[in-house]
Amino acid sequence: MLININRKSVENEIPLLGVERLVLQATNINKYFYEPEKFQVLKNISFEANRGEFLALVGKSGCGKSTLLYILSTMDTTYDGKLTMNGERLTGRTQDQLAAFRNEHLGFVFQFHFLLPEFTALQNVMLPALKLGKYSSKEIEERAYQKLKLVDMQDHALKQSAKLSGGQQQRVAIARALINDPTIIMGDEPTGNLDRKNSEVVFEIFKQIAHENNQTIIAVTHDPDFAKGSDRIIEMSDGQIIS
């Protein structure tokens, strides 16, 4: 009997030895706001994310999806529950430890690009890698160039970031998010400030990252087309996951 061995199905069905399939595990996350009065914004959130998955986090305004994302980002440490990434327990670590973790394993793309205006596109992309210090300056410059190529911004590498258009800056921001080859890339409305055309470009880049590079994407979005193109949609309402 011939068994049709398909690389993709092998990856999905049989757990690979030595490579964790689960990249993120959130267990019983609860969060309260105290101003103006005590309000529970996240109610017992639990979910998992796999390697190479393109996840969309959707829901109406105020449902808590951005709040959840920032807890997942490790920048918000005020919550009850447990967060594990790459097999490492992150809940309870210090700010500096979490910063080091973010530097190595996470990448961020925000609605507003947040590039450093005094630096060139290339320098902006290089910064997180220079902080990590895994490669030499020369190597980092080369890698940054490669990432810019990925988002088709290599011709603008030496331009000051303040001089680029909105769509161009967002693409540079994506290149920056990728520079340390993170396990998970988190996006907070990454296409929120972009027009239709640029949104499509960003979407394509994300899909490529997830499926070709096996990196996980978790993106909060209001854009229905963006959500539709993802691998899995997590819908939230009133602080709970409803699907």
Next chain:
Amino acid sequence: MKLGISLQIAKTHLLTKKRQTLIAMLGVTFGIAMFIVMISVIKGVNKFLEDSALDSSPHIRIYKEITSNHPSIIEDANPSNFNIIYHQLPKNELINIKNGLQIAANIEKEPTILGVSPQISSQVFFNKGPVPFSGQIAGVDVLKEDKLYDLKKRVKSGNLESLLSTPNGILMGKVLARNLNVKVGDKITVTTPTGNLKLVKIVGIFGFGIQTVDGVKCYANMSMVQEILQKDKSFVTDIHIKMKDSQAALKYAKVLKNQYGYKTQDWAEANSAFLAGDKIRNGMVIMVSITLLVVAGFGIYNIMNMNVINKMKDIAILKATGFAGNDIVSIFLIQSIIIGILGALLGIIIGFCLSYLLSSMPFDAGDFLDIKTFPILFEPKYYGLGMIFGITTTILAGYMPARKASKIDPVAILRG
């Protein structure tokens, strides 16, 4: 390297906002420059006054103090009682130093001594027409006195040697000579407190550059003064001493007092009026400098605070991409330090230029002091001190905004 990336970011921040950086620097520059100028001037003035005082006074002066403060006979009669005496009067004793010439010769043998000049001095009146001018005459061995004060150089007209060959000759201070309207070769009458008159001849005029000497003092041969005061050849009222090390004189004066029992006055005590201002001036420099630097510090604090507020988004993204709190502190603290170093450097250069300009400015203190230009003291340690002050101020002023920056919550900013 970890510090390297913070340094790079700090450098870029400073270079892209050159004008703001320059303004921050100027505060420090101004404070340091003023500090340098002030301390150079004031220390220069202090040193000049001290040198003048040293120059024209003996390091140590031994004399007999007329005092009312000596134990009364009652202390011997009633030693066990508590005695109170009112209105004690000075004794009618001789004002000379017993064996003065002997003592002077003994002291001169010491290796630390530059020279000793025993003298007999007295208040006298100079008669110019009907008006008597008061002054002081010092009977000396003029060669010994020359050893102490380099008198030969100070003689403006006439000469010192003539005094040796003219028994009734005097050397007169230039201000006194001017007031009396006399010149070399003139004769003038001198009256002692006991009423003796003597006609003396002016053989030379000298100038020390200090009013209190040039307007009052005259030198004459010891034998002549002893004669007009009707005292014997060994009558000596003062012993003036100059040592090789002026600072050592302060201690040696006490030694001599204990040894011989006479009052000894060191140069600092004699010129206390001159030198009293020292401490006050030094205190002023410190106060003004601190004020200037505090103001500069506030300026830097303000600018760095504003910087941090302007850069809140940048700080948030840096934290998101993995920069730790310390990295953020480094970025802003390094900026402050660079501003401090550059500002202080510029400050000491400007301070030096201003001091140099001042030092060539003409300054005329009239007869009071013999000085042609502003006295400025150039000493490297002030410049070093200026650098240290400048950098310390900027570190202190920059640290708090830097810490504030590191405590920024990135979530609040990123969520917008």
